[in-house]
Amino acid sequence: MQTYDLIIIGSGPGGYAAALAAGKAGLVTALVESGPLGGTCLNWGCIPTKLFLGATEPIAGIRAQERLRLASGSMTVDLPALQRRKDTMVGASRKAIEQSLTRVNVELIRGRARLASPTSIIVNNADNGEETELGFAKLIIATGSSPSFFPGMEPDHQTILDSTDLLDLAEAPESLAIIGAGAIGLEMGQFWERLGTKITLIEGMDRVAPTEDPEISKVITTALKRAKWKISTGKKVASIQAENNKAVVTLEDGTTFEADKALVAVGRKPNTEGLNLEAAAIATQGRGWITTDDCLLAGENIYAIGDVNGRTLLAHAASDQAEYVIRHILEQTSDPYGPGPIPGCIYGSMEAIRTGFTAEELTTQGKTVTISRAMLSANPISQSHGAPAGLVKVVWSQGKVMGISAVGHGVSHLITLCEVVVKEGWTREKAENIVFAHPTLDEALKEALLAQQA
């Protein structure tokens, strides 16, 4: 049996970053992947969704200037051409990933892996069905996650779609029902709405983007309603049926409506099915998320990183965990994994960002909290884009910044600076001593940091 210092299962942002770092460090490493290289992020997640949003951004720009009566016009998007561009870009990135792994001597093994024992896996080669057992000193499970559904709303992939199906449509549906107002529902809805699709959004919780600050949800809701989205909150979808090429959506209260297509975006489930985790006595929780300790260990010599451990379902969280785990394997750190605040963004015409705590979260922890904020309506860059709605909200405790949320046009560009401010626990004085260029959206952050706290 061939053995390796390290085997990694999955080549998404977690597995790929781990393989690259391990290869550079000289570990004899194999990366096993059953699908296309790059995982969800490259193939069906972060990258294609942002390409679609970027390509259609001018439509939102024209509309904003139209509202100011400064311009008029329209833009036609060649959807098949956009799909081809997506395929070309994603294909080129897959090739680049493969080349960079080869450069650092990582062996790429194509096939589906499952655990055979605490020190070996079996890889099933999809092409010929051959099974090969491979031994490891260390294993990283980075198998990611997939769309999840509740009984009664399983996609048929024709009319009732998941996020992957929606990225492959050849033409814009006339109407789209979106179930779930999390990041996927909000981003994808904005893209199709720009192409003329009528959106109905159903969210079971009491507001859209329910994990964000309520003020953020309110601004997003107003913007979406202005773009003629029909929004229903506080009512869950009970079932969706495909009838005569239409999606018939039934809410828990019995009301029904029809749309050409339905997108089910109600969260994700871990890719742990068929991994035979019992062979190494690896524990899971909930829907199958792998339980990890403070050092991301799921077993004595087995780590689980990225979506599959259910900690934070974001690409940069997966890569950060990967880099930590390689340092841990190389004994460069024995500290527990503690990345601090993980930044998050929802993209589109109306963007939302958050890093650190919300006021609600801190208050629940018993902390005394003050808030300062700045409205984007006073920011020259927001005004120039005809997009004055939104705000930057800073949450303080004991004189230090503990969290920042923002909503508005282009606020995703503020996220890394916000992350620095929160991670360094800036005081008001620190903000006073930094020169912010003028005119920039960043000035709204400075204004929020220096505003009266209440």
Ligand SMILES: Cc1cc2nc3c(=O)[nH]c(=O)nc-3n(C[C@H](O)[C@H](O)[C@H](O)COP(=O)(O)OP(=O)(O)OC[C@H]3O[C@@H](n4cnc5c(N)ncnc54)[C@H](O)[C@@H]3O)c2cc1C
């Ligand atoms: C529509 C959408 C948009 C998103 N946008 C963003 C965004 O803008 N920013 C952001 O940070 N995050 C975004 N995400 C989330 C992000 O894609 C994930 O958090 C990230 O991809 C997780 O990385 P991972 O390495 O843990 O797993 P994945 O990227 O899911 O990769 C896991 C890999 O493991 C492989 N695998 C699974 N089981 C096996 C097995 N048994 N044997 C071999 N291989 C296996 C899979 O084929 C896959 O390639 C988005 C997700 C979606 C769905």
Ligand SMILES: NC(=O)c1ccc[n+]([C@@H]2O[C@H](COP(=O)([O-])OP(=O)(O)OC[C@H]3O[C@@H](n4cnc5c(N)ncnc54)[C@H](O)[C@@H]3O)[C@@H](O)[C@H]2O)c1
């Ligand atoms: N920009 C980004 O970083 C980005 C973009 C897309 C996805 N993602 C990641 O992908 C993950 C999955 O995204 P998602 O949007 O599918 O999940 P999510 O958990 O963010 O949102 C799902 C929403 O569906 C609602 N819901 C659940 N059941 C429902 C029902 N029966 N009826 C009506 N509403 C219902 C939930 O209340 C929730 O608000 C997220 O955790 C996110 O981290 C990130």
